[in-house]
Amino acid sequence: MKLKLTWLLTLFMAFVMQFSFAQEKTVTGTVTTASDGLPLPGASVIVKGTARGQQTDFDGKYTIKVTEGDVLVISYVGMDNTEVTITSANTYNVALKEGNLLDEVVVVGYGTATKQSFAGSATVVDSEKIENKNFSNVSQSLAGEAAGVTVINTSGQPGSVSTIRIRGFGSVNGNRAPLYVVDGVPLSSTASLNSINPGDIKTTTILKDATATAIYGSRGANGVILITTKSGSSTESFIEVDVRTGINTQIIPRYDVLTSPEEYMEFVYEAKLGRETLQPTNAASAANPTGYVLDRLFADPGVTSDTYINQGYNMWNAPGNQLINPATGRFNESVTRKFTPETFQDELFGDGYRYEANVRMGGGNEKSKYFISAGFLDDNGVPVNSYFKRYNTRINVSSQIKDWLNVGANISYLYSESRNNSSLGGAENTFEFADKTPPLYPVFLRDDDGNRVIDPVLGGFEPDYGSNSSLGRTRPTSDQLNPYGAATLDYNGTERYEVVANANLNAKITEGLTFETSVGLQYSSSIGKTMNNQFYGTGTSNGGSLSQLDLTTRTLNFLQLLRYSKDFGDHSFEVLAAHESNQLEQRSLSAFKTQAILPLGLELDNYIVAPSPVSGNMIGRTLDSYFSQLNYNFDNKYYLTASVRRDGSSRFANNKWDTFFSVGAAWVISNEGFLENNDLVRYLKLKGSYGTTGDEQGVSFYSGINLFDVSNLNGGFAVTPRLIANPELTWERATQYQAGLEFTLGDFLDGSFDYFIKDTENLFFDRPNPISTGVASVLVNDGVLRNSGFEFDLTAHLVKKENFTLDATVNGIIYSNEIREMPLDPSDENRPNDFINLASYAYEEGRSIFDFYMREYAGVDPGDGFPVWYEYFDDANNNDILDDGESIQSLTPYLNDVNPDANVKRTTTKTFADATEKYVDRSGIPDLQGAFRLNATIHNFNISTQFTYQIGGYGYDFQYAELMHDNNGGILGTNRSTDVRQRWQQPGDITSVPRLADRVVPNITSQSTRFITKTDFLALNNILVGYTLPSKMLGDSGIDLLNIYVSGDNLFIASRREGFNPNTSQTGNSGRARYAPLSTLTLGLRLKF
DSSP: HHHEEEEEHHHHHHHHHHHHHHHHHEEEEEETTTTTTOOOOOOEETTSSSOOOEEEOOOOOOEEEEEEEOOEEEEOOOBOOOOEEOSSSSSEEEEBBBGGGOOOOOEEEEEEETTTTOOEEEEEEHHHHHHTTSSSSSSHHHSSSSSEEEEEEOOTTTTOEEEEEEEOOHHHHHSOOOOEEETTOOOGGGGGGSSGGGGEEEEEEEEEHHHHGGGGGGGGTTTTEEEEOOOOOSOOOOEEEEEEEEEEEOOOOOOOOOOHHHHHHHHHHHHHHHHHSSOSSHHHHOOOOOHHHHSSSOOOOOTTTTTTTGGGOOOOSSSSSSSTTTTTEEETTTTOOOOOOOHHHHHOOEEEEEEEEEOOOOOOEESSEEEEEEEEEEESSSSSTEEEEEEEEEEEEEEETTTEEEEEEEEEEEEEEEEGGGGGSSSTOHHHHHHHHTTTSSSSOOOOOOOOOOOTSSBBBBOOOOGTTTOOOOSSSSTTHHHHHHHSSSSEEEEEEEEEEEEEEEEEETTEEEEEEEEEEEEEEEEEEEEOOOOGGGGGGEEEETHHHEEEEEEEEEEEEEEEEEEETEEEEEEEEEEEEEEEEEEEEEEEEEEESSTTTSSSSEEEEEEEOOEEEEEEEEEEEEEEEEEETTTTTEEEEEEEEEEEEEOOOOOEEEEEEEEEEEEGGGGGGGGGTTTEEEEEEEEEEEEEEEEETSTTTTTTOEEEHHHHHHTTEEEEEEEETTTOOOOOOEEEEEEEEEETTTTTTEEEEEEEEEEEEEEEEEEEOOGGGGSEEEEEEOOEEEEEEEEEEEEEEEEEEETEEEEEEEEEEEEEEEEEEEOOGGGGGGGOOOOOOOOSSEEOTTTTTTTTEEEEEEOOOTTTOOEEEEEEEEEETOSSOOOOOOOBBHHHHHHIIIOOOOOEEEESSSSSSOOOOOEEEEESSSEEEEEEEHHHHHHHHEEEEEEEEEEEEEEEEEHHHHOOOTTTHHHHHSSOOOGGBBOOOOTTTSSSSOOOOOTTTTTTTTGGGGGEEOOOEEEEEEEHHHHHHHHHTTTTTTTTTEEEEEEEEEEOOOOETTOOOOOTTTTOOOTTTTEEEEEEEEEEEEEEE
């Protein structure tokens, strides 16, 4: 009987299995948009209640295995979900309706909102826009992605973090940087951005106004950037792989400088002849300046003590006095070269290869989700030994343990190595040296016959360090320095380990009431080393040296939050109350040792002399916060949000606490009856907000207490003041107002407009003290700064056909910066200071913080080629002549304090010190800046281009000034811009470039409007062309998506002159020792399984 029963059960199970398998089949279909019938790539097709699913291909097609009775859920962001029940048919085409675009979730402070309900200003940058660019961290990828967000790439060094400014400059002397929050955890350092692989980022939300940022209180004054990393999926399991390879190169030109040694020698001759003509060295020079100069162009210093250039640098088959034709001042064409020196440009720079590989996998079910990723990046710069390597991994898990309890954890780990030998020392910076070293001097040492000298110690060719080389030959420019030797023989690098993690718990207490808590950890440890070799360069004086800095930073963030939400009729509201604590602790240990045992060692034990003791310290600060927020919605038309936050900071002594708040409202006009079903105005929202935020990061950790240094004095203590503090110092405080409009017109235009005013008060200023106090200045809160502007963001859907789409997006900001109140002046009975003169700018009520204040350049005197400046005077007797005592040294103080009714006139002067300093009506604040983008699809090709632009504004081109004239080293010390060809040469010449007369013409490069330059630019920031393989070509390979693409970043810039890149500094000024911007060309492959 038992055997019969077993057989019957076996037959029954076989029948059931056969029946089940018979019902499983493969169905196909196409997902389109209902409004236009166009295919919808990337739509999700999931079997309801399972993790089985697919995504539609580029043609909107899908293929999936199902059983009759299964329900397919088809969804896409911005569309209404559709469910389809499987019957006997094998094809299921679905048209999704546009319906929930406004219900798209936006991550905001301590929660989420929908596009429709959010009353503040937030720009969401999706992962595709981040991944289309090839940078090591998200900061560089945000360029051009949001109106009012300025991304300043201050360095091309791989692994560098960009400077970001949101809606202008939020402080005069304090902090201007936004707050970064990753998965709810505030970052304590922008360096931590490198721990986040851009491929792991799901969305980046940029919060701008008070409604959006006031919930962050003292840290939200300069905007907030919320980064949300990817998570698993309850409806599908996936594996994603992306691989990229490319090169970093220099497509964007640097300054156009002289490259011909022969032409350079012509300028040397002209400059030296000009000098001896105007200011003869001796009687022989006065009698025959031409012969005097020619005899000293090249000579043996042992024979001619005042020779200009050592004979060893003469690369021609002729003595120095036969190189230049004195009749023409030109190089003799009959003279041939003995050798051609290698250039620093060729030896220091070359294309750097970039390799990147990432793998991500995720999945889950209705209860739990997981996401795991790992990545590798090897990013090599253009200069020798300039690179950034990163190894990173991330695990993000969450689980609905009970119906009322959800827990999760998100952990990332980073190990990185960076080396930046291009920045060893200011004068030895590779870019600086390559641009400013005259083309006469070789990279490698040459003997008197022009042959390269073999390095007797390390082999190969010996770098030319001038007098510090084996031949002891003094070089007129940067003697004892050689950036090629420094880049190859010295070391400047950092190793960094970092963990960023958070654990969270969400418990449902009762209907509508939840308790949320999380703990976030940032832990980083870095070891930075700088080694100078013992054979050449600056390290020879002490037998080689090694300095090491070990830095450990730990930040803990604790959050406890209660959230209650309730719907009743047409009303709904949400209220939250929370406590947050943020604790930062940083430890540092530094050591410096000399006298190397083994060459090029990178460990301290390899050095035997410690000139100074090991030093170390521990610093820290705590921020404690209590806050609450209310969100109210009536009938999906009227929205109100309000928040309040009270922060206490250990940075301040007596005034630790302050309260910040915001209120915002929105009216969705398109949901009113009079616009219902309007085909033109699909969406229209009016919004406004008001609130206050603060900032504490503009001051040190211990700004409110006096600090002292203690040192050893004959075995006892020696105490000296380090900081005389102001115990009443407190927060900078920003009050913000905003009004805005969001709209969608038909299916052809989406847009938004925002007007804002932001007044920052209690500014951090150094206030001068009376001499009797013995303290030069003290940091105080004083003054008011206003940033205001108009932002716009428009996207036009120009073409929308089955095999061709074209969208155009443009964004921008028109803004102003104005000092509304000046700080008090103790020397003037504590009345507001009416004027503060800085090096290049000046502060005055009604002016911006970047209004130039300096002498005005008037050009060149056609008679003698000397520079001329404007001198203003108070023409008391109205005779149009500058009389004794009438000259004005600084115009604004004169008009404010001496004679407001002065009869001001101007003349010219050749004496720089007599020229008048004044506002020159040029500002570093641009009139308009932004970006525009074109996105297109053509069959299976996707194409995108992004340009950034700026109109108006000025910057000071310090680098160009040095390349035009350098009074310090003269013609022998610095190369020249090719613009020197436009110099004055003879009486009657009309030009703005003065004559060449080596260090005789005074103040030729002194600060004046001569080198103020327009900062207008147009830059091609990114271009990408991709191709997605049709799903029918993938067949049963198991691959759901295959996309191959080529892209380019930072490919072109049109500015006032080559080499002048206004987007590398927040002021638009150029500067020394900068790592020039890199261009990146990439070939990439994306796979999804």
